[in-house]
């Protein structure tokens with residue numbers, strides 16, 4: 001699509017997890033024609049960018065994040081022609097497409113790896129990371145993200161290969177220039193087809209630091225390799241890129257995204273979503289609103305004027321945000337809207353994960369047989385060694401990636417309108433009002449609120465470009481300000497169900513409400529806040545003009 005400079009600053013990105021979005025042919029798996037059938041829904045919501053999780057050919061050990069052909073479309077998703085049609089239909093609606101770029105590893109069924117493991121002198125041997133064992137064991141003590149050692153011994157050539165994720169996901173060797181050349185070619189193949197950019201899977205792991213205690217750190221050549229991708233592929237196409245980069249600080253994020261770096265457009269930041277994890281996503285402590293807001297504000301302040309934030313509460317690896325940080329029972333809608341307001345009021349590009357715009361909650365699976373995700377199943381077996389099964393199941397209910405991977409609820413029909421067949425994973429048992437159909441026709445729904453918020457986020461210069469300043473973060477109330485060219489917006493959010501009133505020291509007048517999750521925000525000398533109340537209001541310094 002024709003590029004406006006810095007279009008990413010007005011992007012609102014919708015993540016589609018294709019397997020669970022919409023099934024067009026009744027085989028129980030979502031597909032590209034299903035996505036095409038829902039593009040008007042996305043237009044109605046108002047998003048202008050889609051990030052599509054992998055839909056390449058894959059043996060699906062990690063739901064498509066184990067790719068066996070970088071240039072194709074998985075049979076279950078459709079054909080390359082379907083893909084081209086989807087891209088064209090998106091562009092006609094003014095929606096850009098980001099593909100998922102998974103190049104830290106391939107599937108072990110990728111032809112490169114099939115060749116690589118054949119012999120030590122195979123031309124593709126060095127596309128992967130093979131090492132001799134040490135002291136009768138693996139080359140080092142690194143563990144894989146989903147459990148077990150990160151090295152797999154290969155009997156036929158008597159060496160170990162590295163896999164930071166599952167055994168079926170061998171890590172590519174980025175130090176090999178031939179491998180990098182192939183990757184650049186592949187990226188250009190999609191960009192030449194018209195794709196608008198990429199979400200770059202675990203991209204901070206591509207260069208390995210073998211002196212580090214764990215394989216996920218920032219390796220010695222990481223920035224050099226990203227710069228190479230930028231110069232040879234991203235920049236010539238004006239592509240937008242977002243890095244999945246766990247463990248960054250605002251300072252290290254700037255090494256990826258600073259204007260002088262020519263690497264990525266933006267990186268995800270997840271500090272706040274891990275808030276309350278006691279070392280693992282399956283061990284949740286008590287939610288601490290002050291810490292949650294503080295972590296977000298730390299990034300806002302850290303990148304203000306120097307970099308660009310991403311605003312993310314959910315994705316396909318995380319449980320639903322209302323279940324984690326809001327109220328799943330009584331104040332579902334209020335808390336879903338409050339969490340959205342808190343995030344969208346900040347500076348950065350928002351990412352919505354499918355169903356978040358309906359305020360979906362975790363599905364609360366009752367038995368391990370209902371789960372599909374490899375991380376969850378591995379964790380179950382590990383946790384079951386230490387805890388009683390009911391406790392383990394509760395831990396999975398809180399932390400499993402399948403919480404967000406269940407079918408999208410479109411309507412009240414069988415399987416929530418996701419498929420006419422048997423869904424690949426059980427549908428969530430959501431309250432009846434949580435369907436796209438119901439929420440689209442209900443003016444008080446979470447969907448309608450997102451719609452308003454998204455419209456604002458694309459047009460309100462203050463909310464797009466404004467400087468960020470945290471004004472208050474205590475007793476579950478947070479207040480922050482965005483200011484731009486003499487205009488000001490104040491965002492006020494209350495966490496929790498205890499009503500509170502705060503002094504109106506911000507120059508807010510009753511008429512200044514831009515958006516609120518209660519119909520009648522109570523603004524006077526004090527501002528009375530009800531459970532999970534949130535508002536975006538216009539304000540001015542000491543009685544000056546309010547714009």
Ligand code: GLC
Nearest residue numbers: 062065102165201202244317
């Ligand atoms: C990323 C993906 C996750 C996947 C992993 C390995 O973290 O988001 O779903 O399992 O990378 O590719």
Ligand code: CA
Nearest residue numbers: 023025029031
């Ligand atoms: Ca299908």
